[in-house]
Amino acid sequence: MPIFAYKAADQRGQTIDGVMEAADARSVVERLQHDAYFPIQVRPQEERAGLAGLTWPVLRSRRVAGRELVAFTQQLATLLEAGLPLDRALAIQEELTPNPRLRAITAHVLRSVRAGSSLGEALAEHHPRPFSRLYINMVRAGEKGGVLESTLRRLAEFLEEAQEFRDTLVSALIYPSLLA
Secondary structure, X not given: OOEEEEEEEOOOOOEEEEEEEOOOHHHHXXXXXXXXXXEEEEEEOOEEEOHHHOXXXXXXXXXXXXXXXXXXXXXXXXXXXXXXXXXXXXXXXXXXXXXXXXXXXXXXXXXXXXXXOOXXXXXXXXXXXXXXXXXXXXXXXXXXXXXXXXXXXXXXXXHHHHHHHHHHHHHHHHHHHHHX
């Protein structure tokens, strides 16, 4: 299925950039309007080859940092623990996420969940990045076990520890070069 890049405005007038798989540009416009966005521009998106022959859309917005993914996961866990349904929690996440790329990803995941996909399926189908296989499989396990909230909380803790380890490692590797 072709991939389209779009620019749209929300009800507050803030613009978002994103990508979407759809049969044609008209389908993209209809989906955006269904999700209360005002399409500004829709065009076919170029793809480029990635590792092991994978493809991903060429995105202009910045990547999702590890700390942003940790915050996203923690906030989603908190919203679900508060008793909100998954689609409402994702809608709130979409509104509150400052990173345009993560906001667009959340919008795509929200659409898939509202169309009947599980969260794990939506993450895997639409966005292998920034969500790792571990992330997706833990979400799937949490859904199947009926413990998605606690699984997301543990996943956020794991991601935070991994980020701290990565920061420590980078500091340790950079320090000798500063002395030289």
